Amino acid sequence: TNTNEAEAIDFLGRYDREAGQMCNKFMEASWNYNTNVTDFNKRVMLQQQMIWSDFHRTKWNEATNFAWKNFTTPTVRRMFSFLTVLGKAALPRDKLKELTGLLQEMKTTYSVAKICRYDARLRRLPSGDYDYDAEFEADDDNQIGCIPTLPLEPHLTQMMANSRDPDELRYLWRAWREAAGKPIRQKYLRFVELSNEAARLNGFSDAGEYWRSDYEIDGFREEVEELWQKLSPLYQQLHAYVRAKLVEKYGEEVVPRRGPIPAHLLGNMWAQTWTNVLDITIPYPGRTSVDVTNALRIQGYSPLAMFRLAEEFFTSLGLEPMPQTFWQRSMIQKPTDREVVCHASAWDFCNGRDYRIKQCTEVTMEHLVTTHHEMGHIQYDLLYRNQPFIFRDGANPGFHEAVGDVLALSASTPRHLQSVGLLGNVDDSYETDINFLFAMALDKIAFLPFGYLMDQWRWEVFSGDTTSSNLNNRWWELRLGVQGVSPPVPRTEEDFDPGAKFHVPANVPYVRYFVSFVVQFQFHAELCKAAGHEGPLHRCDIYRSVKAGRLLRNVLSLGKSRPWTEALSVLTSGRTNKLDVEPILEYFGPLRTWLESQNRGELIGWRENEAIVLQVT
């Protein structure tokens, strides 16, 4: 092995230049496929994927020839520690092709899945009523003239958000899982086998351990478990209150007063955020509500105007504007002339100049928040663009997910929405405060158990604790036990419900979002301090604070050049280097007190025997 550190540094210099070019070519091919889903574009992208993997393996061979662990320069050692993990390219070529092929097939199934309109699917009884029980017996579609025409975005997303008909919601919930989840069950099992084989070739016990290594700390799994245990009581208070409101709306036959909440009634296809049932659950209906969707529409906001509004928040902090090419090359609306992957995403083309967002933007408050989220990824990409290629990444994946959300915490406040003209008169009353905190909790607190259980389930699949005999059952054990939601129709091992959530077929890890929802409040607290904010944390708006912007720039410019624990030390001026639930609990403190008083007499938590009995074939 080569102990010459000077030669190693020369190798790293060459790698830096070549990797940027290879990455750019792969991102272009991947972008072309995602913004124009055709077989040709898929083939080109898979070809580029193989070229990138060959490049990665060649460089890996060179890197592993160096005795890098004894090198004296810390950043050189850190670069080699990343370079000497080959990832899926460690697989034999034929298995790598199978793996990438399976991944593309699963992503395509998800992206093009469509279901029939509600009424087209259902048989009518002589009386003219719908025959709900017949809805899935007649699998022979043309018997009832059903042609699947409704895609997830924007149709099913909007229907799940706006329908208040439990039967329609139940149909949509089940039909989507028939179309998107069930068909990929076998492919996913084979994909897991190959992912584990690749992980073992890299010295990990399974793909879950490989994923968790991104967080660079031992006991990350236990750390996440501990954070959830501290947050679960607040979630249970919110769950109890929302359940009581849903009982009021739909009655106890539909919503068990002491049981889990049926998953189709929470305004979201996966019950992961509950903002779309704010109208049913808002604490003080008469008072100010921060859902500015109507104002956006009345004021004629376009997707572009929403993007400009988000960009202006970043530049008000002294952070980077979007590059010129961003506005020319991004896809911010769903095209009408071709299939695209609508799931929003932010793209770094690895050349320090080309950055884009792909988003099927709708003019809603939810999409305004998403726009900040995606632009947060681009901002982070821009701030670390002068780092070496290997360090151009988030300090940990949760940091990358937090950036946009941190700004959105300020941009969503009633005061801020009023200052940009999206909200009329805002009173500083207690009720308005509670309404605002409640709306934020439907997004941030409701999400925590889902953000936690997604990879709990996958880590157990990768480790073999969960197998094909209990794949779907284990999913519902976690959904019931952790999140307190139940399926609106019985589920069996014929189904594959996790497969109906983008990140499973797309194989995108998810615990990053749980980490983000904790750490974004640590960022918020520190930036508010830097901005000189006084008063309750939930009222802070860092808009136009150049001091807050400077602190954020200092933390994010590090990229992955230092462990994220050091980045947290920079953020907190040395006060901590750990994930900490105190800021999120402080932010929601007033709401928790209010919920505890409102929930007197309610069962906090849920009796699992009230869930629909899980059928096991």
Ligand SMILES: CC(=O)N[C@@H](CC(=O)O)C(=O)NC[C@H](CC1(C(=O)N[C@@H](Cc2ccc(O)cc2)C(=O)O)CCCC1)C(=O)O
């Ligand atoms: C080239 C590439 O892929 N780039 C990465 C970014 C990067 O790695 O640089 C990327 O763009 N990933 C896409 C993904 C999209 C979204 C998502 O999937 N969100 C989660 C969880 C969630 C829920 C509520 C919330 O407020 C925030 C997050 C979900 O919807 O379940 C959908 C809209 C929001 C974010 C994303 O932006 O994280």
Ligand SMILES: [Zn+2]
């Ligand atoms: Zn993100």
